[in-house]
Amino acid sequence: MLKSRASVVSLDQRNATRLRVLEQIRSKGSVSRIDIASALETSPATITSATADLISAGLIKEIEGEAQSKSGKRGRPRVLLQLDGQSFLVAGLKVARQMISVILVDFEGNEVTSHKAQLEDARMSPANLISTIRLALEDTCQQVGLSIEHLAGISIGLAGQIDAARNFVHWSSSVTERNIDFNPLIAKELPCPAFVENDANLVAKAEQLFGLGKGLKNFLVVTIEHGVGLGIVLDGRLYRGKRGCGAEFGHTKVQLDGALCQCGQRGCLEAYVGDYALIREMTVTGHADDMQTVSDIHTRANSGDDRATSVLARAGQMFGLGVSNLINLFDPQCIIVSGAQMSFEHLCSAEVMTRIQNGVVNVDAPLPEIKVHHWGDLMWAKGAAAYGIEQVSIQKVKELAANAS
Template sequence: MLKSKASSNATDQRNTTRLRVLDQIRATRAISRIDIATALDTSPATITSATADLLSAGLIQETEGEPQSKSARRGRPRVLLKLHGGCHIIAGVKVARHQISVILVDFEGTEIASYTHPLDEARMAPEAFTRTIRSALDLACGAANHSLTDLSGVCIGIAGLIDAEKNFVHWSSSLTERNVDLSPLLSKALPCPAFIENDANLVAKAEQLFGLGKGLKTFLVVTIEHGIGLGIVFDGKLYRGERGCGAEFGHLKVQLDGALCQCGQRGCLEAYVGEYALIREATIASQMTDPKTLSDILSAAQAGDTRSISVLSRAGQMFGMGLSNLINLFDPECIILSGTRGSFEYLHSEEVMARVKSGVVSVDAPLPEIKVNHWGDSMWAKGAAAYGIEQVSILKVRELAANAN
């Protein structure tokens, strides 16, 4: 039966309220109904109805708070609402070049287990990619005495241009093909809903929820690993662009017809700063034999190899120029540089910061703070799990509405 537009609008409105209530409970950990009503500027009756729905779906539970009156022993304990951690298990997955990191969390985001799976191939055909994700998840669940069917959702972070709403990959350095709709392949490979998201966006989400971005409205996260990624949190929300192709900081052009980038174009920032670019240049220029990894170049530079020093210093200057462009464009509260400890010090040296300063349009106000956060792959996966929790919440609230009709 066709639903009328008015009834569908009312359902949307109820779902929005349920999700806002769920977010408020998540943000505060435990909160009373009346405090939710105040925080959301909504009537207590609306909140009572929304929380009843969430309770019946098992997404939240009641818990006892402190008595309302400290002096009176007979003061009734306040009834608070908290998330029901055990109601769902969600997996966050980060696909890097040489490994897949998996983290299993409960609905509250508490870690149940984490697992690392080595990768033989950095680039895979789409079917091999989803098969590999499945076996990594199988092993991760098995190690935690769970099975794949226990999962309510999986969020997978990969580098590249991703339309997260459609699970569509325009381009990724993890896939051998362009324009891949991963939805049918993921449905075939996994028994639960799966969501694909750009990995830098997941780090931005993790920074916003648990890291240096907590409480900030507008900030940028630049991720540094094999490539360079950017997550934009604008007015408290992730900004993805209309087609999911925004925030491609690594492919910002810094040189007309410059070095060849792995995206196929020339002159991208990543073609000067990405690990592959450094290895390419150091292979030609270094006095040492065939650097295989960034740490080979870093060690050579530390040992005084002048050409390795020059490769890193040029990368730093290009990066500094890129950061000043970001500041000129966004004027953010802060920029967080995120990567593995010991791997990108040359990208936030004093010389790089001087380059940033010289590239920012000069005003009589201090520059946005540039902070450094050292995160390993497990934290990327944690961001993926946070996004997974959000998506599972949306699905479960939609199911609630569908069951009520």
């Protein structure tokens, strides 16, 4: 009966069901077939078929749960389903200006090990970038006695405009050339599928799977680092735009013919808020002899330096203006401001909140909540790993369908 039912269902539908089942198991930790069927409003027979496929692919496993009995007596133990954490190893990787950070996670998202490597050049040719990535991956795997052949997937986070669906980089501040299809280089240099994605989208994915966006349908993630990024989650899905390069919040204009941005245009938000913009502002006024990071500017401001205080305050006002524009456009459930470091308190001050409030169209309802999330150094790599797990899941489910057809 199962078989005849399955035969009238298309492969795409079966794959979609398998992925929804997998998502359900990931979000619940461990769950019975009958509970999955009721959560997904699908027949138990369909769930039985999908879970059998996922077990045979090694993605999930059965465990014995607590016995449940209405009479209070001991009943038969329930069979629950859980991800098989040991089944696949995924690498998440972020290429920043001066450093590559890598995290290895199992299929449940548990950290296996992590590694950081200094970069000699902030911008590299595509070939150089991929071989640098390979080296960093080899060093990371070696730390736990593995080789990169053990990896099931590699997710690479870059700043810039990236069409993730085809690993195509329109532009990135880490790459010397524009319009690069990374697929041939990946196939040549890396031992398993690799997925290139905009770094802010990766953080949005991590917030959705493990962070402050868990359970939310519509939210925005603003990332603060060298530049300013945005991840848009609408109806539970990342929104990337037609060419894969929407959500360029950092390059929305806040000043006509304003400060020069690293993208080559003028007046971008990032040219007032990004790390490099603040350090540049201190430099042109001769205040930056010992200044490397935004934390240095904070230290200077805290010790009473007026110039440092006004540079940070101006960045905060520009940021508030940008965030109020986001609220006017999206009216999200919440906005999560995510950063790796503790150096963006100037963007979350009471003055910035007032600026946001003043810029949002007046309605008789409270503003969306603005949450601040300090992730620590591995924020970006963890985001990449979350995306990697999702992509490996899709890949394995597709292979399952191909083998069965």
